[in-house]
Amino acid sequence: MSKTRIVIIVIFVVAGSIRLVDSLRPINQSSWREADLGSVSRNFVREGMDPLYPRIDWRGNGPGYAEMELPLYPWITAVSYEIFGEKDVIGRLWSLAFSLGALFFFFRLAREYLDGVFLIAATAFFAFNPLVVEVSTSIQPEGLTIFAYVAAVYYFLRWLRTGSDRDFWLAAFLTALTLLAKATAGHVGILFAVLLIQKYGVSVVKQARVWMFGLIALVPAAAWYIHAKGLWTTYGNSLGVSNEYHWIGLDFFTNPYFITGILRNEVVYAWTLFGLIVAAFGLIYGFRERLAHISLIWLACVFVLYLAAARTTADEWASYYHIFTVPAAALLFGFGLKKAWDFLRDSADTFSQRSLVGNLFLLGVGLVVLFSGFATFAVEARNTRARVLEHRVADESYQYAAELRPKLFAPGLILVSGGNCFDADGYRVAYNASFMFYWLDRKGSNICVEDQSIEKIREIASGGTKYFIAQRSALKSKAGFETSLRNEFPVVNENETYIVLDLAKNR
Numbered sequence: 001m002s003k004t005r006i007v008i009i010v011i012f013v014v015a016g017s018i019r020l021v022d023s024l025r026p027i028n029q030s031s032w033r034e035a036d037l038g039s040v041s042r043n044f045v046r047e048g049m050d051p052l053y054p055r056i057d058w059r060g061n062g063p064g065y066a067e068m069e070l071p072l073y074p075w076i077t078a079v080s081y082e083i084f085g086e087k088d089v090i091g092r093l094w095s096l097a098f099s100l101g102a103l104f105f106f107f108r109l110a111r112e113y114l115d116g117v118f119l120i121a122a123t124a125f126f127a128f129n130p131l132v133v134e135v136s137t138s139i140q141p142e143g144l145t146i147f148a149y150v151a152a153v154y155y156f157l158r159w160l161r162t163g164s165d166r167d168f169w170l171a172a173f174l175t176a177l178t179l180l181a182k183a184t185a186g187h188v189g190i191l192f193a194v195l196l197i198q199k200y201g202v203s204v205v206k207q208a209r210v211w212m213f214g215l216i217a218l219v220p221a222a223a224w225y226i227h228a229k230g231l232w233t234t235y236g237n238s239l240g241v242s243n244e245y246h247w248i249g250l251d252f253f254t255n256p257y258f259i260t261g262i263l264r265n266e267v268v269y270a271w272t273l274f275g276l277i278v279a280a281f282g283l284i285y286g287f288r289e290r291l292a293h294i295s296l297i298w299l300a301c302v303f304v305l306y307l308a309a310a311r312t313t314a315d316e317w318a319s320y321y322h323i324f325t326v327p328a329a330a331l332l333f334g335f336g337l338k339k340a341w342d343f344l345r346d347s348a349d350t351f352s353q354r355s356l357v358g359n360l361f362l363l364g365v366g367l368v369v370l371f372s373g374f375a376t377f378a379v380e381a382r383n384t385r386a387r388v389l390e391h392r393v394a395d396e397s398y399q400y401a402a403e404l405r406p407k408l409f410a411p412g413l414i415l416v417s418g419g420n421c422f423d424a425d426g427y428r429v430a431y432n433a434s435f436m437f438y439w440l441d442r443k444g445s446n447i448c449v450e451d452q453s454i455e456k457i458r459e460i461a462s463g464g465t466k467y468f469i470a471q472r473s474a475l476k477s478k479a480g481f482e483t484s485l486r487n488e489f490p491v492v493n494e495n496e497t498y499i500v501l502d503l504a505k506n507r
Contacts, residue, residue, distance in 0.1 A: 007120050008107060015127040016100055018384065022137040023092035027438060028394040034139040035438040036239055037074050040066075042086055042438075044078035051075045052227065056237055057437035060413070060445040061463055067232035068239040070180040070224050073141045088139065095143035099136030102147040103127050106327055109154040113291040114334045118341075121373065122334025129330070130383035131269050131323045137391075142320055145182040148174050150327050156192055157294070160199055168209060172216040179221035183241070184309070184321065189217070190301040195294075238430070245427040246309040255425075261314025262306050270325035272383065274375040275333050281369045282336030285343060291335050298328040311427060333376065340369035400495055401439035407493055408440065410466045410504060415457070417471035418446030436469050449477050454484050461503035467492065468501040475499070 027034045036056055043055040043064065054071040055064035077091045084090060103126060110122040126132060135142040152174035159167035175192070178185045192213075196204050204210055232242045252258045267273055286292050302324045306313040313321050344366040408414070418431040431448035444465060447456065452475070457468060468489070475482040482499065489501040 004116055004120060008123060011120070011124050011127050012100070012103065015103060016096070018128075018133065018388065019096045019099060019136045022133075022388045022391055023096050024089055025092070025391060026088040027139060027435070028398045029391065030395045030397050030433075030435050031138075032432065032434045035435040037077075037139045037141070038088060038091065039434060039438050040068075040071055040074040041077040041081060041091060044071075044075060045081045045086065049075070049078060053231075056239070056434065057443050058416070058432050058434055058446050059235075059237060059443055062235055062237075064237065064443070065231045065235045066237035066239055067228040067241050069141055069182050069228075072181065073144045077139075091139040092137050095135065095137055095139065098143040098147040099132065102132070102143075102150045105147070105151040105154050106330065109150065109157070109327070110331060110334060112157070113331065114338065118334040118338040121337050122330045124377065125275065125333045125380070126326060126330035128377070128380045128384055129270070129272065129326050130380060130387055131320060132326055133384045134387055135320055135323060138320075140320075141181050142323060145178060145185055146323055148178040148181055149185050149188060149324070152178050152188065153191070153298075153327070156195075160195060168213065172213045175213075175217040176220045179217065180224055183221075183225065184305055185324070186221075187301045187305040187324070190304060191298055194297050194301070240430040243428065243432075244312070244430040246312040248308055248310045249425075251425060252307075252310055258310040258314045261316070262310065265313065265316065265319045265322045266306075266325060269319045269383075270322045271329055272376050272379040274372040274379060275329060277372040278336035278340070278369055278376065279329060279332035280336070281343075281365075282332055282339040285339040286335060289335075291331060295328045295332045295335070299325065302328070311423070311425075333373070336369065337373050340366050340373075343369075396497060397435065398439060400498060401436060404469075404493055404498075404500060405440050408442070408467055408500075410502075412466040412504075413464055414440065414442045414444035415460050415465050415468040415503065416444060416446050417469065417474040418448045419474075421448035421450045440469075449474050452478055452481055454481075454488055457485070457488075457503065466502070466504050468503050470499045470501060472497060472499060 027038050039057045040054045043057070044051075047055055051071055053065050054068055054074065056066045057064065073094065074091075077094055080090045080094070081087075103123070106126045107119075107123050110119055110126075114122055132146070135146065152171055155167045155171035155174060158164065159171050175188065178188060196207075196210055200207055200210070229242065232238045238244075248258070267276060271279070283292055283296070305324065306322070309321075312318050414437070416433060416436045418433045420429060421431055423429050432446045437444060445460065447460070461468075468485075470482075470485065472482070475485070485499070485501055489503055490505050492500040492502050494500060
């Protein structure tokens, strides 16, 4: 067995161990994404396993059918619940499995262009990138998405090169799975279209296989999202698709927040700062090589997504959207280190032809790039360690929910404070906060900050809602609102963060 293969195996073992340690925890953070996917899985088990009708908890008096990506991930989690019982760790273990699958296909992709220590470096960059590690244990569909995404690119590039029927069918199937797993992965179609046009030119429209590929990849996704849109229009529930405005507007050109936010997420989370230096060097000295060419096109297509959905991708909470950058960044990282090594070797061969100052300058450039490579791994290790340790500390709201649950004696719906209805620019945002529903194992509805009023609370209470779990920070947005609530409804329980009111009784 070669030394390279041994090191790659070690990377897989270490990456898997880190993920496994981080998987052995419940949904204990105030994450609406995890709580929503957890509730969809739980509701499949309790209310029917039809994958066409995912149900959320913040449903009010309705059935809870919600617009979302194809719920394959929560559905297979629910199937596992049927076998092993309802345990949050099961969803995390599925994410872990998808993450290792993504790492496997990234390794195979990188091996097409890199070898030796540079293949090791690219694989390690991907394996320990904080965004990749984050989704590898998160109860959310990004783990499945990045697995299918990387595998689809791998087989698509192989199909372009070899024309293999096997690679064609695998690429088409995996592209369809990618789009079904997460609509934001649709930018991969732009990458494939550009590469096909480069290969076939204008005759691409005459290629039957290209049309077949498009139909296989797009028809299932189109059918699902049309169906999912119907769930939104009929029942009014969406997991951040139709109930939030994500898209770029003219204010993109006047408000620097969007571009600075996107670049911050890219540099800090996707590239881990120093990785960008290594990649830039590789592009400068190897711009015409195939790997640089593909990676640049890939990154450009990813940026189409980031710019189009700038109202979301610029936000720091949405840093996980930038995981699509990581495969191309990891390839360029390994490529940049290779170019730096070649640069130093060539500089040594022509050492005697330059002045001392010139030699020192070239040596310095090469060493800066190599140092940046080591610094990249140091930053990845620090960020990954910080995230893993943060996950182990249960959120205060999680702890409070455990204390509160036995005190809510009356069965029925609950009302929970949500976020703002609109962002600072007046655009609609998804305000639903699902974690309290999940932890308390209750159904109900959220109220957004701008809708808070005594009249609105009375209206909701008249529909059978028993309790209002009110977040103090939300109540403070309207002067005197907390006092009015206390005067209107009896307090069941309270702490520094929440006030729980009994809506079934008036003072």
